[in-house]
Amino acid sequence: MSNRKTQESQRAGTPGPKDAKQKRTVRSQERVLTTTIELLYEAGLSLSVDEVSRRSGVAKTTIYRHWPTRAALVLEACRKLTPEPRVPDHGSFVQDVSDLIETLAQLLNTARWSAVLPSIADAAERDAEVAAVFGQIQAGHAAPFCEIVRRAQRRGELAKELDPSIMTAMLIGPVFYRRWFSREPIGKAFIQALIRQVVGAGSFMEQESAKSKQAE
Amino acid sequence: MSNRKTQESQRAGTPGPKDAKQKRTVRSQERVLTTTIELLYEAGLSLSVDEVSRRSGVAKTTIYRHWPTRAALVLEACRKLTPEPRVPDHGSFVQDVSDLIETLAQLLNTARWSAVLPSIADAAERDAEVAAVFGQIQAGHAAPFCEIVRRAQRRGELAKELDPSIMTAMLIGPVFYRRWFSREPIGKAFIQALIRQVVGAGSFMEQESAKSKQAE
DNA sequence: TAGCTACGCTACCGTAGCGTAGCGATTCTC
DNA sequence: GAGAATCGCTACGCTACGGTAGCGTAGCTA
The missing domain is CATH 1.10.357.10 (Tetracycline Repressor, domain 2)
Known part of the structure; x- marks a missing residue:
């Protein structure tokens, strides 16, 4: 310009x-x-x-x-707030998802960054230009989740009928909710319960979720 | 005054x-x-x-x-935006949760109301007084979910170890996420997948979730 | 209908913010 | 070191907003 x-x-x-x-x-x-x-x-x-x-x-x-x-x-x-996408690859869906969610939780619990997103989300409701930028930031968070879901499906670890974007919503949604809406702490117990819930229901091998049984 | x-x-x-x-x-x-x-x-x-x-x-x-x-x-x-709490009682957790989530989705999809919450959430990040009001609004949405979870636990339909507030986050979170963050439509398929996921994992009787198998 | 009460109107004051003009002083590049 | 590109500074103009004062008038209650 x-x-x-x-x-x-x-x-x-x-x-x-x-x-x-x-x-x-x-x-x-x-x-x-x-x-x-x-x-x-x-x-x-x-x-x-x-x-x-x-x-x-x-x-x-x-x-x-x-x-x-x-x-x-x-x-x-x-x-500039768009995160660079980092897609972990530990070989198992549970580990990948744990990695991503814990990183996200860490970010939400500490970074000053997390106080901005509601402001952008709010403006995005009324301003198309802001909405575009917000979509970009949002995609930066969601894409890695989508990716590990797809990979798990290819490996046969997750049912192929599951929509990756729906799975992503179920994984990120509760974490965001805790941070901005209910304003409750995002602790270990919460994260473990969340992962067990989502993984357990969508997985072919239920025994995988058994090893993370000792919550809190 | x-x-x-x-x-x-x-x-x-x-x-x-x-x-x-x-x-x-x-x-x-x-x-x-x-x-x-x-x-x-x-x-x-x-x-x-x-x-x-x-x-x-x-x-x-x-x-x-x-x-x-x-x-x-x-x-x-x-x-004035605080909803009056309505707690359904259909006798089964799946029906109660479907009722609440569909009502919530309906609200988020149509009401002009839903454009305000991010603005309040944003202000709540920096203003204690707004945070208090926001907490009240938020509780108005969450309380019915907590209540039906507790009731289901009393009936033996849900595992007693589950924290109602965590369950609430898993139910509301993805819906809010879709509305304000990913900005994807909140359709039937999404709602069904969400309910099946959460209910399936936390329930003692997995067969309950089988009848809602035909998604989309 | 009498009288009080609340309302509307206009005119303010002070502040904050966006965006611009002009000019002298720096700082970079060659 | 010379010339050009930028920068900082002051001073604007304009609009919007929060909040107040005073006065005349309309509406309400009894």
Whole structure:
């Protein structure tokens, strides 16, 4: 948008990723984005550009030189919240799902990150652009679950009739619910019960869930 | 707060619920609250008093005569969103849970109501007072589920070791997840799969879940 | 119908926020 | 070191919002 190339880089014809941006420019853009994410954690989507400017030390005019509107800035910051998909492969569905859920629970219990999602989800109800970004973030969380379900089905560990996206909802849903709706702790007992429930019902070999019988 | 009794009603000693409020007062208070809830549906918690005034036809000064601050008005409107708890009793856990989940799904699929909850949940992350109201709303949804679980346990239909609040999370969680996070439709197939999963794993009589085998 | 009560209206005050203009000072690149 | 690209700063204009004051008027109760 504001990426006007300098004559030099265009003449040299180097299509490198730096795009002839000055060091200073990169620095202030990074500072602004970092601060914006920080404020996202604290205030949600309703953060103000003035506050970003104050806290980052970057002049408001400079911010507007790089992002045309407040919305553009906020949306770019939100996009940075997308997790890089990590799909574990321990060879068994129970272990894969335990890995993913425990990681997710850890994240929800500690990261300041988790205070932002409701704000984005709320805005997504009314703003198509936010909804798109939110969908991307959401997919980043759901995709690994879908993947391990499909893999388990290929291995014959799970019934093929199960819809991976439904399974994903049953795995993630209760965890999210605990964090944002019932606001109860997400402890070991909860996680174990959840896994046993979902795995036990969909699995061909019920004995698998027996070894995790000692809850709490 | 602004319920100053008139001399008449105090002298008469009639402790009736009308509290000597003038008809006009009741009318405008109702109009304001209705409009506020309406705006809650559209804009979430960030609605403005000016807009309430404009749309309701009630002067802003009048609004401030009845509610000391904007927050008080918004909170009272939120409190009206608490559902009255309805606990079905069909005699079997599967039927009770189907009843509750289908009602919930119906609500989430249609009611404008469902666009507000993320906004409240978001605010609850940062505001203790909103968190309290949100907890009340949330309890209104969860309590019936807890209750039918406990009843099923008493009847011997469900294992007594299961924590009702965990069961509730497993039932409501996936439904909420579908509505607000993955934003996928909440259809018959989903509901049936969910019920079969949760009931199947926690039940003593697995054959119960067999009759709902024809999904989609 | 008399009198009190509540209401509507207009006009405010102060703050916060978005976004822009102009200009001098830095900092980068060559 | 020269020139160009950016940056910071101050000062705006505009809108929206929360909340209040005063006054005239309409509606209610008795």
